[in-house]
Amino acid sequence: MTPSATALLATLPDVRRAVRRLARLHGLPAEQRARLTLSVALVARRETEAGRGVRLTAEVGPHREAGPGVLTVTLDAGLARERAVPVRLPLSAETVADGRTVWRLPLTADPDRPAVVDGADGEGDEEAAEEELRAVLDRADSLAADHRRLTHELDETNSGVLALYVELEERDEQLRSAHGRILRELEDALRPPPLTVPGLELAVHYAPADTHAPTGGDLYDWFTLPDGTVHITVVDALGHGVRSTRDALNVTHAVRTLALEGHPPATLVERAGEIVSGVDAETMATVLLARLDPATGHLSLANGSHPPALLVRRDGTTEYLEVRGRGVGFPLPGSEGTLTVGLAPGDLVLLYTDGLTESRRDPVEGEARLVTAAVEHRERPIEEVPGAVADAMHTVVLHPDDTLALAMRLPLKGG
The missing domain is CATH 3.60.40.10 (PPM-type phosphatase domain)
Known part of the structure; x- marks a missing residue:
């Protein structure tokens, strides 16, 4: 496992820049970057708004299966007192025994590349944020298109099922009527003239x-x-x-x-x-x-x-x-x-x-x-x-x- 890189971050913008740079250094996809950045910021928000810094640690270790490895991001945001993580994070996390919040992400890039967290360097941060936003919007557009397509297919399926149901009802009614007509004719034949x-x-x-x-x-x-x-x-x-x-x-x-x-x-x-x-x-x-x-x-x-x-x-x-x-x-x-x-x-x-x-x-x-x-x-x-x-x-x-x-x-x- 590579040595861990640690940074003490005082403000929420510092947290976002540090996480975004960390994610880019390890080649995380833009959408996953956005999810990680927002998740870490949500956990860190309370401490930074109260004027207390948070500690961010990153380390890369081998994966149990084949692959470049796993990036482990740990945030110490003073949660030990409450042992709580905000619900419905964009990227799921776990809280360890001492209250720290941990994210584990499989890597697709070279694990030997240095994982350095520098909260003071914001170069390229705006472009990275725009890239993440485009990725999220593209994902949303794709999901919306899939939803429209599935809704259309479901409407067509429902229409087909309804039409089939109506047809079966009509056929069933025809069969019942024919059955009743035959029985009526037979019964009438049994009655005296x-x-x-x-x-x-x-x-x-x-x-x-x-x-x-x-x-x-x-x-x-x-x-x-x-x-x-x-x-x-x-x-x-x-x-x-x-x-x-x-x-x-x-x-x-x-x-x-x-x-x-x-x-x-x-x-x-x-x-x-x-x-x-x-x-x-x-x-x-x-x-x-x-x-x-x-x-x-x-x-x-x-x-x-x-x-x-x-x-x-x-x-x-x-x-x-x-x-x-x-x-x-x-x-x-x-x-x-x-x-x-x-x-x-x-x-x-x-x-x-x-x-x-x-x-x-x-x-x-x-x-x-x-x-x-x-x-x-x-x-x-x-x-x-x-x-x-x-x-x-x-x-x-x-x-x-x-x-x-x-x-x-x-x-x-x-x-």
Whole structure:
């Protein structure tokens, strides 16, 4: 290690000149020179402004790795009393045990060149300061240019990512729509064709809980029996999606087969439960059955855990047609009997699933609102009645669910 060079410096300008000359003698780059000069001045400022000098020592020693060596600059600025170095120095330093501040800088110049500190010689100091300032400004300009370039690249990247995100969202929406459309077509194919019966008006409305997944467990079936009576089945299978559609379809097929074999409504729920449990023991579904003779207006109802039908007379009086029973998959499934009522021309009957009355999570309140909606819309064309009632019921939806509403009405004479 070369002998150390030491200088006692009284003023801050002396400190700056000494550090700058020292840095130039050892070939430090201009920017590193500027950082070292400013760092040493910041540490020395308190002592010099108080009229107390500081001691600056420099020595060059070999580096542990290959290279010319290391320049060690030590400043004794009276910090031993406080053991503190100003924070955020432009060039990092360390404080040794006695309070001195030390900077260690790898050298690129010849380490054998003399390292002499002469605070009295200011020759070339102004030019050196200008060189350092240019280096710092060049560095700042370079960083600003890099920042602008990176900001531009980031903006372009963000724009690209946003465009890609929008494109993916559009494609996802297209796929969901296509998926929903295919499922809707399949579900529509499972529903019975429109039924035209002299002396009877029929219409149905169905809406899935999710428009992109229109399959569900709400299903209906209607057909004319050999004796001229009309049979209607409304089923609500547990759950949503394709599985619940399959379960509902199994129930409606079982009921249709039994009804066409001549089984009366009172036994259909129980017998259908036996058949379906043999196919899938996990199927659970509520069932409402209606058997109407359009010629006489006699309506018979059987029920398996399903919401009751609503009768709206022509004069606006209403009645829920309650029949007790347990659905398919429930313990001891079957209707506890049948309820028979007589319909007159203009009378309307609504069959529905619980998605119509429980959209606000309160079935009692829903049944009260259903009465109001049905009375209000009872005289509309039959094809409009189910949808109008559903719209009135779903002004607020807190509990989305598949919804089925089926309306039948005896037409007025001459209507």
